[in-house]
Amino acid sequence: MPEIFINGQPVQATAEETVLQAALRNGFFIPYFCWHKSLSIAGNCRICVVQQEGKDWVEIACNMPASEGLKVLTDSELVRAHRKATLQFITLNHPVDCGICDKAGECTLQDYHFEYNGERSISRDSKVRSTKFVPLGKRIVLDNERCILCSRCVRFTREISKSNALGIKERGDVSVVRAAEDASFDADPYSDNVIDICPVGALLSRSFLHKTRVWYLEPTPSVCPGCARGCTVEIWHRKPEWRLKALDPRQNTSIARVTPLENPAVNGPWICNKGRDLAQIFERPRALQPMRKGKPVELADAVEAAQALIADAKHPVALVSSWGSNEELAAFRKAIGGRFAAFVKPDHVAVPGEPIEDDLLIRADKNPNTAAAHALFGADAIRFDAGTDLVLVWGEGFEFGRLPRGAKVIFANSYLLPENGHADVFFPISIQTERAGHYTNFEGTVSAFEPCFAKAPAVIDAEALFATLAVEDKVHA
Amino acid sequence: MPGRQLIMTFPVTATSHTLADYRARGGYQTLGKALAMAPQDVTKEVSAAGLLGHGGAAFPVGRKWAVVKLDDGQPHYLCANADEGEPGTFKDRWILEHSPHLLIESMLITAHALQVRHAFVYIRGEFDLPYRRLAGAIEEAYDAGLLGKGILGRPFDCDINVIRGAGSYVCGEASGLLASVEGKRGYPRNRPPRLTVKGLYQRPTVVNNVETLSNVAGIIANGAEAFKKVGTPKCPGTQLVSISGHINRPGVYEVEYGYPLTKFLFEDCGGVTGGKKLKCIVPGGISTKVLTAAECEPLTYDKQSLEGAGSSIGSGGMIVIAEGTCMVRLLQVMLRFYHHESCGQCTPCREGMGWMHRIIDRIVAGEGRPEDIERLIEISKLNDGTTICGMGDAAGYATVGILAKYRDEFEYFIEHKRSRLDGNLEVPSVVPAEAGTQ
Numbered sequence A: 001m002p003e004i005f006i007n008g009q010p011v012q013a014t015a016e017e018t019v020l021q022a023a024l025r026n027g028f029f030i031p032y033f034c035w036h037k038s039l040s041i042a043g044n045c046r047i048c049v050v051q052q053e054g055k056d057w058v059e060i061a062c063n064m065p066a067s068e069g070l071k072v073l074t075d076s077e078l079v080r081a082h083r084k085a086t087l088q089f090i091t092l093n094h095p096v097d098c099g100i101c102d103k104a105g106e107c108t109l110q111d112y113h114f115e116y117n118g119e120r121s122i123s124r125d126s127k128v129r130s131t132k133f134v135p136l137g138k139r140i141v142l143d144n145e146r147c148i149l150c151s152r153c154v155r156f157t158r159e160i161s162k163s164n165a166l167g168i169k170e171r172g173d174v175s176v177v178r179a180a181e182d183a184s185f186d187a188d189p190y191s192d193n194v195i196d197i198c199p200v201g202a203l204l205s206r207s208f209l210h211k212t213r214v215w216y217l218e219p220t221p222s223v224c225p226g227c228a229r230g231c232t233v234e235i236w237h238r239k240p241e242w243r244l245k246a247l248d249p250r251q252n253t254s255i256a257r258v259t260p261l262e263n264p265a266v267n268g269p270w271i272c273n274k275g276r277d278l279a280q281i282f283e284r285p286r287a288l289q290p291m292r293k294g295k296p297v298e299l300a301d302a303v304e305a306a307q308a309l310i311a312d313a314k315h316p317v318a319l320v321s322s323w324g325s326n327e328e329l330a331a332f333r334k335a336i337g338g339r340f341a342a343f344v345k346p347d348h349v350a351v352p353g354e355p356i357e358d359d360l361l362i363r364a365d366k367n368p369n370t371a372a373a374h375a376l377f378g379a380d381a382i383r384f385d386a387g388t389d390l391v392l393v394w395g396e397g398f399e400f401g402r403l404p405r406g407a408k409v410i411f412a413n414s415y416l417l418p419e420n421g422h423a424d425v426f427f428p429i430s431i432q433t434e435r436a437g438h439y440t441n442f443e444g445t446v447s448a449f450e451p452c453f454a455k456a457p458a459v460i461d462a463e464a465l466f467a468t469l470a471v472e473d474k475v476h477a
Numbered sequence B: 001m002p003g004r005q006l007i008m009t010f011p012v013t014a015t016s017h018t019l020a021d022y023r024a025r026g027g028y029q030t031l032g033k034a035l036a037m038a039p040q041d042v043t044k045e046v047s048a049a050g051l052l053g054h055g056g057a058a059f060p061v062g063r064k065w066a067v068v069k070l071d072d073g074q075p076h077y078l079c080a081n082a083d084e085g086e087p088g089t090f091k092d093r094w095i096l097e098h099s100p101h102l103l104i105e106s107m108l109i110t111a112h113a114l115q116v117r118h119a120f121v122y123i124r125g126e127f128d129l130p131y132r133r134l135a136g137a138i139e140e141a142y143d144a145g146l147l148g149k150g151i152l153g154r155p156f157d158c159d160i161n162v163i164r165g166a167g168s169y170v171c172g173e174a175s176g177l178l179a180s181v182e183g184k185r186g187y188p189r190n191r192p193p194r195l196t197v198k199g200l201y202q203r204p205t206v207v208n209n210v211e212t213l214s215n216v217a218g219i220i221a222n223g224a225e226a227f228k229k230v231g232t233p234k235c236p237g238t239q240l241v242s243i244s245g246h247i248n249r250p251g252v253y254e255v256e257y258g259y260p261l262t263k264f265l266f267e268d269c270g271g272v273t274g275g276k277k278l279k280c281i282v283p284g285g286i287s288t289k290v291l292t293a294a295e296c297e298p299l300t301y302d303k304q305s306l307e308g309a310g311s312s313i314g315s316g317g318m319i320v321i322a323e324g325t326c327m328v329r330l331l332q333v334m335l336r337f338y339h340h341e342s343c344g345q346c347t348p349c350r351e352g353m354g355w356m357h358r359i360i361d362r363i364v365a366g367e368g369r370p371e372d373i374e375r376l377i378e379i380s381k382l383n384d385g386t387t388i389c390g391m392g393d394a395a396g397y398a399t400v401g402i403l404a405k406y407r408d409e410f411e412y413f414i415e416h417k418r419s420r421l422d423g424n425l426e427v428p429s430v431v432p433a434e435a436g437t438q
Helices: A019-025 A077-092 A108-117 A152-160 A193-197 A278-282 A299-312 A328-335 A370-377 A416-423 A462-469 B019-024 B029-035 B039-049 B063-067 B092-098 B100-112 B131-144 B175-179 B209-213 B216-220 B224-228 B259-269 B303-308 B327-341 B347-364 B372-382 B393-417
Strands: A001-006 A009-012 A049-052 A058-060 A072-073 A140-142 A166-169 A176-179 A203-205 A217-223 A232-238 A257-260 A316-321 A341-345 A390-392 A407-413 A425-428 A436-439 A447-451 B076-082 B116-123 B160-162 B207-208 B236-243 B251-256 B278-282 B319-321
Touching: A001 A019, A009 A108, A019 A140, A049 A077, A058 A077, A077 A108, A077 B347, A077 B372, A108 B029, A152 A166, A152 A193, A176 A390, A193 A203, A217 A447, A257 B319, A299 A390, A299 A407, A299 A425, A316 A328, A316 A370, A328 A370, A328 A436, A341 A370, A370 A436, A390 B393, A407 A416, A425 B209, B019 B100, B019 B131, B029 B100, B039 B100, B039 B216, B039 B224, B039 B319, B063 B100, B063 B207, B076 B175, B076 B209, B092 B100, B092 B131, B092 B209, B092 B236, B100 B116, B100 B131, B100 B207, B100 B209, B100 B216, B116 B175, B131 B160, B160 B236, B175 B207, B207 B209, B216 B224, B251 B259, B327 B347, B347 B372, B347 B393, B372 B393
Parallel strands: A001 A072, A316 A341, A316 A390, A390 A407, A407 A425, B076 B116, B076 B207, B116 B160, B236 B319
Antiparallel strands: A001 A009, A049 A058, A049 A072, A140 A203, A166 A176, A217 A232, A232 A257, A436 A447, B236 B251, B278 B319
């Protein structure tokens, strides 16, 4: 364990560490653009420079082995002068796009400029121009003038997603990042991670482009329900104080974007593109009204009808949602689970063209809580024994044509589906973004999600619903 | 002849590059002698001779080789750097065109010393005749059992592959070269790790200049002591010098270290063309600092003398500049080169080269500003030691060197929006060139 000195203070480093890693781990901040803890060392931005005590030159810290007795200064005059110069070089040809750039407010270059430079450019020559708004496929747009050629995106596609879809063409100050011409970047299910790791506004999400300023948004921690990996994410939506009456009300209550919530136990700093598109799942048209055989009714009426059906059933079967949270599953088990022969149902399966499983994050099971559901209700295949007279279907994804003839149906679902009207009793239930809860992923790791939106008045939490449906077992004559 | 010769020891004919001619002048006898030595003894001999690199950095060759650990159970690689990208330098091509077997034999001896099974020559793509001669020589060597398996009937196998470049100066930088050999973009690498620890395919690799390697056969043939008798005590041996510019007899000369510089220029090379006086020289490729005629007076051609005057041997590409040449235009050509060749990886060089080029273009176009000179110096300083490879530093040295000695020309150009001189870089040759050492 080598001991090094940073700004005079002793620091215990590990044998494989660089000075940059040792410094960050011990609370010394050294700025960096091209370094990323999950990628290989590039050492090209030159802003992480430090000075060895007694020497009159600077060296990059990201590639400096932490060797025993090394003494470095991270904030000397020489270091500050070089940082300032590096920022002058980077902003030499960087367009002053802040006013129209989505990255403003979360841009590393902006932050470092104010922290370490703060002066106008000393060049009064025109800036080098390059291509702007280059579509890198359907999801991402690239602005080469803003790009500082840190190569994080290129290294990501080589080392993490392994699509090798990005590279740099030409050389010198006319170098440009480009996507491979065989559309492999579009096919890369992890492509959108380059938006997070790009330190400037060069790589941007096309779906988020120019929608809103990031400082109007706040993130809520959640869990992606797209597969059994259960990556933790942040769902961004308008801050309460920025929910302006002048805006379209949908803007105040919708998902602006989804980003990874770093999680060493599950997904590291990445998520796949399906997680970015959670709005496509959560913002489908919602069921807002309890119904009996398609006729809208009051909730109390529907509850009474359902309780009667449950009490009278001799062979009731329940199809349990694998999107139910740990809390909802436990509530179901406790309240009425004993009455039913319960089978866990996969609410979602892979759609044609969707990646099934890979070595990185994506799992074949496209449901977030199968593990907890199986633990409570077993993993048997769904079957309806002869004499099944009531089926409680919880969650979507079950083909109603497979229901046994003559059985009554109670259906609890969130989305507007034709089947809602075919059920004897239908309850509109809340979705993940409207309540707190936990999912258990395929490895048994439990992750929490929090609510970001209010649910509609007639929508009920499944947990509460199950409690109200609990009835004493009536003795049948 | 500017001193004793070690490499250019034979007259160039239509066949002097062939295997037969090379054998006739004693070629491939040293290889047998070397293979009978232990590998570490070959390295010791080269170290004792004090051989320095001829690619521009003048790094002690033995010291580079000694880092490679013998018998460490992993492949070692040797790469001859025939990229010769430094402007003004065309001396390696002499060896490739007229004595490629000298390079091959030397590479085999080196491969034995470093336990190298696969060796490479990285040759710049623009070389045509040198490449054909080299490729032809390698074929002759394979046919004669001098390459491949069981060389000279000994248990020594070695293959040499020639890899052609595609027009990048920075692929002449050792780590950029290896990146190119690996099929990647020619991006130099940060050190650590050193290439002799983790080089080609992350294995110990020695990259040496063609001329450097070509000295190895002679050192093993005649011994370190004999080598040290040539040149000076601190700078043994010779340097192939390619001299061009405003000189009456341009060409490639072998200069013994310690030979008086002005004697070389005015006697061996026939002096400045057009009947003009000497203004300055670029001693060894444009990355070395210019030396004025007055500064050249007392110098001898060796590392210590040139470094004492604030310049260096560099790559041996000497450019002669006559009185009346506009130094502003000259710097413009140099900065245009550096800007074009920057690989673009690291911030100071990528942005700085373009910046410097745009500034000098403005000055030459008559739109210079007073602060431009200080700006050029500042950018040069900020590229010194802060970049991944030495190209940023090199551009800085070229700029600072010219500005230090000819600042008045730049100030004049900025103020009067034109050159104080006629602005041309060419000088008509009045004295007909005699047959040089071609």
